[in-house]
Amino acid sequence: MTEARGSAGRLNGTTHAGRTPGTPCWVSLMVHGMAATQDFYGALFGWEFQPGPQQLGPYARALLDGHEVAGIGQLPPDRHLPIAWTPYLATDDVNQTAETVRHSGGTVGVGPLDAADAGRLAIASDPTGAVFGIWQASEHLGTGITGVPGTPAWNELLTRDSGSVGKFYQGVFGYELEPVASAGLDYVTLYIDGRPVAGIHGVGSDLPRDRGAHWLTYFEVADTDDAVARVAGLGGRLLKPAHDSPHGRMATVADPEGAVFSLVHKAA
Template identity: 75%
Template sequence: MTETHARHRPGTPCWVSLMVHGLTATQDFYGSLFGWEFEPGPRQLGPYARALLDGHEVAGIGQLPPDRHLPIAWTPYFASHDVDLTAETVRLCGGTIGVGPLDADEAGRLAIGSDPSGAVFGVWQAARHLGTALTGVPGTPAWNELLTFESASVAKFYETVFAFEEEPVVDADSDSDYVTLRVDGRPVAGIQGVGHALPRDRGPHWLTYFEVADTDEAADRLTDLGGHVLKGPHDTPHGRVATVSDPEGARFCLVQSPR
């Protein structure tokens, strides 16, 4: 179990947030699935709650205005010491900024943008709220991965904006197109080029992996709660993984890390 109280290094994924239509029903779903409890958060973008695990903040869930018909999706936020400068770099590198930069009470300053392929991500400049305060236990974000057409050009965008180091993953057994993004030599996120295997209704998007104690059991519980299993539990070099969606259609992965 890792508690993180220090300010995150720039470029490090520091928070994940989900905007939905039914806030109460979504809280009930994730509360039952991951054991989360909720407390009110900043309301700059409408009703918003922070999810807590054993008293530690791990994620956020907010309510979309009724007139906003955006894809329901978990969005990773990357740490920045200057969100206004990062937002300007996003624009200069061919991305767009859809929200902000704006202050979220005393918690910090945020922007929400998209990369040149259209995948949405957030930028967080911490003040009082440093981000996810617990990792490495069931119910916490474990990894963020971008599913896109091809990795090379979009990896250059993220490297320029967040000063990531890039490490292409060479797998002798496959022609997989995968890049690992690193901060200070440490892997922090991945980019998977899947060509035309992207879901037609989704386009390029970030996918959050949440740690669970038992992937098969969690996938069964998720189905009982009204979620859907999109790709059943299977073993990978990084643990046992299932790709799933919540009742409103937000996709995410369950991962049982190797013990």
């Protein structure tokens, strides 16, 4: 993780309107036990839920203080897909972006299709197999607030090496790529208009064989150690213990269905 948006020290988060293309604008999770998953994240982050567009099956939007922050949907019983948080990247034209993904060596697995009046989406994967969403907003602009506990703070692609896949995302979304100048660290920060919006972390042989390349979402918390304890108490698992970094105190955990995510209390 390099730079995350917002500041953990603020009492009020930053609300957002339209997104520049390429900006992460939403995170969504598809699970088998939708009610139990809502209970888990509701207790962990203080989320409440309201029904959302159901083109892909039952779906609910998570709300924090009345602002939409994430989505949780129901997988069909016969679909045995990896349970994982998926970031959605903004676009002004999902059809064109989906075509660019295909021509750049990626795959479009779902869509493009309309999500009622909310917008238009596609679900794609990059050449390494990491899954991400593409979102063309209409009534639903995406995550409504950041910078406070319970909101997405950062999205990071974990892959074998950052080189070739960085060029894929640059070609599709127009990112500026800035490698981190640190010996032994393969990390590229993705910038839009001079702002860091996401990262690509090449982890080499540490990439989990059972998962392959994947996107990891960081959620902001008020106290990382307390949040880790609550995850365990709610039936989740600790994967990487809480530790201090230049960007704050963070840990990696999994929910009861196995969806992996990170917790971060950002450095002041």
